[in-house]
Structures are given as structure tokens and as C-alpha cells.
């Protein structure tokens with residue numbers, strides 16, 4: 001049995017993929033959750049997380065793998081997310097809007113709850129990390145659902161972190177990674193200005209070479225787990241002093 005168990009949603013691309021490549025514990029069992037198969041040698045749990053019928057499948061994986069686990073680390077990083085459909089709420093496709101709400105708002109809470117329940121009585125270092133965004137606090141027309149989902153996620157993390165501080169002991173964090181050079185950013189640059197009036201800002205960051213490297217960001221996220229942060233912390237990597 002591996003000494004560390006790590007689930008990463010969104011491990012097939014972007015920040016999730018970089019996290020999967022840089023897991024800090026040698027020999028860790030890494031399970032990537034996504035629709036497409038992740039590269040490398042990690043295990044794949046194929047799931048469309050905008051489909052609520054897949055959430056219990058992920059919960060079963062948490063319970064099955066943690067049953068009898070006597071290793072050192074158990075971690076779930078929820079990185080899966082989407083900016084689709086970017087556009088004004090009144091104008092976007094309603095089915096796509098519903099998928100956005102299910103994936104970005106509901107899935108993290110439900111999967112997070114399933115992880116906490118499965119990890120409740122384990123004697124190991126346990127971490128639940130949610131990828132959030134500066135969009136939780138800033139207003140971006142075209143991103144109503146995306147921003148609302150990240151804002152809700154931050155508040156979920158604050159509350160559940162306070163709960164776990166009192167009873168449970170799982171460290172729960174939300175991490176905003178800054179502006180990172182992934183497919184999500186490329187998609188944003190290709191969005192019509194009418195659907196996302198702030199597009200120029202992100203085009204500019206790209207042109208000026210100011211997007212962060214996913215691998216570097218992944219290293220910063222893993223390093224947070226050793227920093228003794230308060231449970232329920234919502235961290236923006238751009239605000240962090242070097243450790």
C-alpha cells in the first residue's frame with residue numbers, strides 16, 4: 001500500500017496536470033478525476049463532474065481507498081473547473097449555464113463533503129484543497145456564474161475549515177493561483193469582447209509574459225500544506241510572502 005493517497009480533479013490539463021506531476025511524496029498513489037485520460041502513469045477515474053450521478057462514484061473511490069489506509073498523507077485537490085459559458089447571464093445557453101453551476105458551484109461542495117466524511121477518522125495528515133479565483137471578489141461581466149461559484153466556494157472553505165478545526169482535523173484550504181498559462185486562459189483570450197469586456201486585461205497579461213507557469217504554481221500549492229496555515233484559509237498565491 002502507498003504511504004500517500006492523492007486525488008486530483010482536473011488532472012488531465014492545466015494546473016491539475018502540473019499538480020499530478022509534482023506530488024511531493026515519493027510512491028504516492030495518485031488518482032486523476034477528469035473526462036479525458038491524464039498523461040503519465042497516474043490512475044484515471046473517468047468522470048464528468050458536471051453530471052451529479054458521477055459524484056457518488058467519486059465518493060465510492062474515497063471510501064474504498066481510505067478503508068484500512070494506514071499511510072501518512074491523504075489529499076484531495078479539486079482543480080476541475082470551467083469558464084464556459086463566458087457571456088452575459090441573460091444571453092448564454094441555459095443548458096451550458098446549468099453545467100457551469102453544477103461543475104463550479106455544486107460539485108466542489110458535494111465532493112468535498114464526501115472526502116471529509118471518508119477521511120473523518122483516519123490517523124493521517126489530511127488536506128482538502130479547493131482551487132478558487134480572484135474572480136470570487138472582483139466583478140467581471142460575462143463571469144457571473146464563475147465568480148459566484150468561487151465566492152461560494154471560499155465561504156464553504158471558511159466554514160468547513162472552522163468545523164474541522166473544532167472536530168475532524170482535516171486541513172481545508174482555498175487557493176487562488178493567480179493568472180496561469182493554461183487552456184482556460186487561452187480560451188478566455190479567444191472569447192469575443194462583447195461576451196467578456198475585460199478580455200483586453202488578460203490579453204495584455206499574456207502579451208507581457210505575465211502568466212504564471214503551471215508547474216511553478218503547483219509547487220507553491222504543495223508547499224502550502226507545510227506552512228501551518230489556519231484551517232479554512234483562503235489564500236491568493238500572489239499575496240504570499242516567500243516561506
Ligand SMILES: NC(=O)c1ccc[n+]([C@@H]2O[C@H](COP(=O)([O-])OP(=O)(O)OC[C@H]3O[C@@H](n4cnc5c(N)ncnc54)[C@H](OP(=O)(O)O)[C@@H]3O)[C@@H](O)[C@H]2O)c1
Pocket residue numbers: 009010011012013014015016017033034035036037047048049050051078079080081082103131132133134176177178179180181182183184185
Ligand atoms: N488558469 C488560470 O489563470 C486560473 C485562474 C484562477 C483560477 N483558476 C482555477 O484553477 C482551476 C484549474 O484551472 P486551469 O486553468 O488548469 O483549467 P484548464 O486548463 O481548463 O483545465 C481544466 C481541468 O478541469 C477538467 N474539467 C473541466 N470540465 C470538467 C468536467 N465537466 N468534469 C471533470 N473534469 C472537468 C479538465 O479535464 P477534462 O476536460 O479532461 O474533463 C481539465 O483537466 C480551475 O478551478 C480554475 O477555475 C485558474
